[in-house]
Amino acid sequence: MTNAALHVARTGLDAQNMRMQVIANNLANVNTTGFKRDRASFETLAYQAMTAPGAASSESTRFATGTNLGSGVQINGTSKVDTQGSLQTTDNALDLAVEGSGFFQIQLPDGRVGYTRDGSFHLSSDGTMVNSDGYQLLPQIQIPDGAANITIAANGAVSVTLQGQTEASQVGTIEIARFTNPAGLQAEGNNVLTETSASGQPQVGPGAIDGRGSVRQGALESSNVNIVQELVDMIETQRAYEVNSKMIQSTDQMLQYVNQNV
Incomplete structure (x- = not known):
């Protein structure tokens, strides 16, 4: 389970890194005539169904929620924001x-x-x-x-x-x-x-x-890139990347503790 957490955090790093590239390209083209900014979209990776919602929990009852473990995130595409530039x-x-x-x-x-x-x-x-x-x-x-x-x-x-x-x-x-x-x-x-x-x-x-x-x-x-919005998105992406990096460090510390004490 702990190794799975490493994998999930790695997918988060990859996705945020790709989003940062999209933002960097938007900012690089802030003065490009007729440029339309790109927007990255995310989607979850496949879930591991441990217990399906509605499965039998006893002869007369069923689970109300179930147990599903996610395997991470990925970018499912980038699209142009087709708003008019000035x-x-x-x-x-x-x-x-x-x-x-x-x-x-x-x-x-x-x-x-x-x-x-x-x-x-x-x-x-x-x-x-x-x-x-x-x-x-x-x-x-x-x-x-x-x-x-x-x-x-x-x-x-x-x-x-x-x-x-x-x-x-x-x-x-x-x-x-x-x-x-x-x-x-x-x-x-x-x-x-x-x-x-x-x-x-x-x-x-x-x-x-x-x-x-x-x-x-x-x-x-003119380009329809809004510099302020891109900077906000950049900070958000940076924070998300740091959180996923922190997750990898914490998971690594948990693995070290298991190896040393179990």
């Missing part, structure tokens, strides 16, 4: 933010479609809108050479005014992808998420309709 005005015509639900779509090098809340876009050498890593925005938006003004509406419609002209002409529409379960998206790094069976298929279309967020030009979405 919008920071940049006055850059190619800086975009999604106000509400949804993601920008980008073409990954391996041909897959990536999804991101990071709307810091630029123009490539041929005038195509790309992100900071050079990945093309989908659908492709190409800004004509000599465009004097770029206007992007809330629904994603991109219009440009060429030099010498007074009227703007539309060159494309930035579509927003929305998922039934955005927490099921797979984080790939580089501010990119990819579709999984848990997230469901994307519902793609113009912004500001059918539950898709609107596009805000000249702004970027």
